[in-house]
Amino acid sequence: MGAREDLIAIPDAVYRTGKVGQAALVFMDFQDAPKRWWAGFGDIAAGGHRWQGVGDLISMSEITTSYSVSAEPMTFQLAATPEMLALALAAKTRVRDRQVQVFLQLYATEGFTAGGVSYTDGQAIASPFSLYNGTMQKMPWSASGSADRTITLECEGNFFRRNASPRGNWNDADQKARYPDDRGFERLPLYAGNYEARWR
Template sequence: MGAREDLLAIPDEFLRHGRIGHAALVHMDFLDAPKRWWTGYGDLEVGGFTWQGLGDLISISPIETSYEVSAQDVTFELAATPEMLALALAAKSRVRDRSVTISCELFAMEDVSVGPNDIQRGQPVASPFSMFSGTMQRMPWKAEGPNSRTIQLECHGLFLRRNAAALGLWNDSDQKARYFGDKGFERLPIYANDYETRWRG
């Protein structure tokens, strides 16, 4: 049963009660160390997985919800733990272009009796439904003194380049994907900033 069917299956009496909370479930597929977080405290068993409460996750930038296809970006702010710093330093190989998903889970905010069933406070209700799917990109970090460090994780939505032709950029990676081993664009970046060629006669 899909998320829509799960939501429709929630008893009306519970929905009318109005004591429903929600939390974000985040899966980041870091190479060799995938992480599952949720924006609460303690471990949470949902969808056959264990989600770590809060963990290193601090905040998520606002996510637009609409029925339109969106190319929105999302930015996470992470705690500067040794593990996160190691990932930031190795972002090109362990983070960039790997998948990230954000789902929403509904919870009962207090004990509710619905017909013959009791829903306990904090109990997940229905299946999580997807709010964002994309790929992880840069992981910029900065330190301001010995006690203040911040790490961000920038993520692109799956439809970021939906209007671009496949391999449509004039850069080294696209050229090598078109023609393996071609070196025609390797030196292109050095010509981007007022590069001057001097010819010798």
């Protein structure tokens, strides 16, 4: 069942109680240590997984949507814990081009009964549905003084680079992958940087 069907299946009486909250759930597929977290306190169960509450240690930018198919960027501000600093330093191998997903989860803010179903405080209502799918890119960090450190995780939507052809760079390796006997790009690095050809 899709997100639309899940939301329609929830009885109107549940929404009308005024006791339904929402939480953003985030999955980051770091190499060796994938993380599932949400921007609240304490762990919660949703969608068959356990999500770690991180409070205000991680914040995310707005998720922009449009009717056109576009690759919207997104950023996360991360607390400069030793674990996150290690990820930032090894970002090329452990972070770059790895999956990131943001979900929205509805939950009961307190116990209630509606539509013939009883809900307990914090219980998930329906399945989480996807708000954003993309890949993690750069993870720049900065420090000033002995205590002030910031880490930013930049992400791109799934349509990032959708118009680029495979092996589409103008370099010798990509050209030889397409045409093994072509030697046209072998000397390209030589011509970069104000090279002037001498004609006889």
